[in-house]
Amino acid sequence: MPVPPSPASEDASADESLWLRAFKDVLELDDLTEDSDFFQRGGYSLLIPQLISRYEALAGWRPPARLVFEFGSPRELEREMAARREATGTASS
Template identity: 55%
Template sequence: MVTIAEASFWTPPPCPLTTIRSCPLSLVYLGDLVFTPGTPDTGESSESAWLRAFREVLGSADIDEDTNFFQAGGHSLLIPRLLISYESLSGWYPPVSLVFKHSSPRELEAETAVLYERIAEHDDR
């Protein structure tokens, strides 16, 4: 759990989306980690949340774990849609830079696991 003493909060500008929960600008900044409170996907599907988000946003069932977002037709204007889709599946809105650094579902799952671990380590302090 992050306390007010441990985190600095940024007040976002008005969001055009209907709820602040779904607004990508409702972020909490903790060191170099940016996240919204939520829980990882614990659904029954064997597919990763990233893979499902890629397929939804890119509109193709041919997407696999090693598909590069940009080579499959994704572009910078689709990244917010990808992140909102991922958030709806996982409860966590990752930083935009994550998609530029890790552009396949497999890479994003690995990096997301690292970030969750870092958040959990911080919570244990």
């Protein structure tokens, strides 16, 4: 599986992950947090391609859609991607 690059975005605030920004954009909700579950907050399988595309636009990398089914919150997704970067030695300093 491809390894995600380290997240970097001029648009994301220091307190908001790229996943959280993508969740907010796709679900059109401003009250989401890093622990909000995509499916519990109104997401469904047909929105996942939009979520992945939005994340790709923010991060410059397209993660596999199945990650959203396995890790439903922005925090969980960020942790999983950081773990994958660390496991392959591509973590940023």
